Amino acid sequence: MSDPGTPGVSVVICAYTEDRWEDVLAAVASVRAQSRPALETLLVVDHNRDLLERLGKEYEEADDVRVLANTGPRGLSAGRNTGIAASRGEVVAFLDDDAVAERDWLKHFAEAYDDPRVMAVGGRTEPAWASGRRPAWFPEEFDWVVGCAYRGLPRGRVRVRNVLGGNASFRREAFDAAGGFATGIGRDGDERPLGGEETELCIRLGRARPDAVLLIDDRAVIHHRVPEVREHFRYFRTRTYAEGLSKALVARSVGAKKGLESERRYTTRVLPAGVARGLRDALLARPGGAGRAGAIVAGVLTAAGGYLVGSVRARRGGVTFSVAVVAEAGRD
Template sequence: MHALAGLATTTYPAHLFEVLIAYGCQPSVQRNAAARAARGAILYFLDDDSVVEPDFLERAACHYRDGRVAAVGGPSLTPASDTPLQRAIGIAFASAVGGGGVRNRYRKSGSARYSSDNELILCNLSFRRDLFLAHEGLDERLYPNEENELMDRLQREGHQLVHDPELAVERSQRRSYRAFVRQMYGYGRGRGEQTLIAGALKPITLAPSLLLIYALVVPLLGIPLLMLPLLAYFAIALLASLQGSLASKDAGVFPRLLLVYPTLHLVYGAGVIRGLLRPRYRGGKQTHWDVEVRRVKAFSD
C-alpha cells in the first residue's frame, strides 16, 4: 500500500500520530467509521495509493494554528511514471479546458490560501476531528462528492478551508479508458446527487450536460449553422490537446488528449443528468454497510 510506505518516512514525531485503515465497499462510510475510532485532534484522509511527502503532516498542522480553519488539503499530482493515457488524463484535469474551476486539485499553483471545495480533494484532505464529528461527518448517501457537501456546510457556517499547493501527493490516474469513463460518470452522478441534497444548483454544474444534449440533438436537426458551436468546441479541444502535449514535452499524450477531453465533458454531463433524475440514495442520511477499521499504528505516549 503506497500510502503506508510514505507514512513510514514522515518527519512528524512518531509518537504524535496514529494510522487507521478502513476496509469496506462505501468510502464515505469507511471514512466516518475511521474518524469515530480515531483519537487525534486532526483527521487526515488519504487513499491507499496517495504518495505523500515526508513533511506533509507538519505542513498541515501549521495551518490549524488558525482557529478558523476547519479543513486543509493539497493537490493530487499525476506521477511522471504513469502511462501516456494516465498522463493525458492528468493533463486534462489540470487544464482550464478540462478541469476548469477545479483544476488546482491536480496541479501546483500559487501559495497556501483560504479556498473552497473547488481546490480540495478527498485523497489528500484533513479536518478538525471535533468539527467533523459535530457535523456527522461525510454524508453517507454520497460517493463521490461527499467531501464537497461537508465543506459546503462548513463554509456556510463561517469556517475556513485552506489549499496548500506544497501539501501535494502523487496519485496515479485510471489505468484504462474504460475505467476513466466509469470515473467521469461517477463524478458527474455524484455532483448531481450532491446538488439535490444541498438544494442549490451551481449553473456551471449543468454546462457539460447541456453540451451533451446539444451534441446529440443538433446533428438531427439538419441545420448546418447550428453545428458551428460544436465545431468550435472540437477546435478548442484540439488546441488544448496540442498545448498540453507541447507544455509537457510529451508527444505521446496528444492523440490521447483528443479522446480524453470530449470524454471528460460528455460522460460527466451524462452522469450529472443521471444523478439529478435517479439518485442512488433513498430515505434518510444514514446507511448501513459492513466496515472494518484497523489501527496499524497507535500513539506511543
C-alpha cells in the same frame, strides 16, 4: 510527540482489499517517516475479515498504529467516519491506501491550523503512473479521474470551496459542526467509481460555520499510484460518468448553486483552454494533442450524461444518503 502550539494529528487510512497490501504498508511507512510525527495512524478495514486479521497481525506490536473494522455500512464514507470516531487528534488527516506522503506532508497541514478559523486543509496529489509516464492522450485537466490534483486548481496556499478527500485534513470541530461524511455518496464497494463525499461535507461545513476557512496547500504533497487499468479510455469514460452521478447527489444534498459553483468555472474556463491547447499541439504535430482535446470533450459529455441520469434518479427517490454524527465518539 506534537510540536508545542500545534495540534495533534491523527491519520486515517481506509483499506478494503488485500490486492493493495504493499500499497497499504507503504502508506503507513510514509506516515511514520513524517518530519512532523502523527499522533497515531488508524487503519480502517472495510468489511474484509481476512485483511483485518492480516493487518492486525502486521501491526500488533506497534504503538503508533491501530487497526479497526469499519463499524458502518460498506464504503469509504463510513470507513472515514469510523476513523474519526476512534481518533484522538485535534486534527484528523486522510491518506489514500494506495498513496505515499512526502516527508513534510503533516508539517504543512499542522502549520495552517495556527489560524483558529481554519477548519480544513487539503494538499496536492501527484499521479504515479504504472507505465512510468502519463499516457499521451490523458489531459491534465482530468487528473481528478485518477484521484489527483488537476490543471485548474489554484497554486500555493489558497482558500477553496472544498478539499479533495484522498489528501485532506479537518479540525475536529468541523465534524462537531457539520457531522461526518455522508453515506450513499462516494465509493461503497460497488464497481462504479463514485465520488464527491468530501465536496458535500465541505459545503455542509461552510453552511454550519460561515466563518470557516478551507485551504489547499500544494506543498502538502502525496503520490497516488495509478494502476495500468486506469490509464485507459474505458476507465476514463466510466469515471467521468460516475462523477456526473455523484455531482447529482451532491446537488441534491446542498443545492445546485453551491454544489456546482466550482464546476461551472472549471467547465467554462479551464476546459475550453485545455481543448485549445490540445488542438494547438495537434497542429504542431506534438504527440497526443488531438487525443487530449477529444478526451476533454468526451469527458464533459459523459459527466453531463451521468449528471442528468443522477438527477432523474434523485427526483424519483431512487437514491438515499445519510449524515453520520461522529463528533463525540472516541474522545478521551
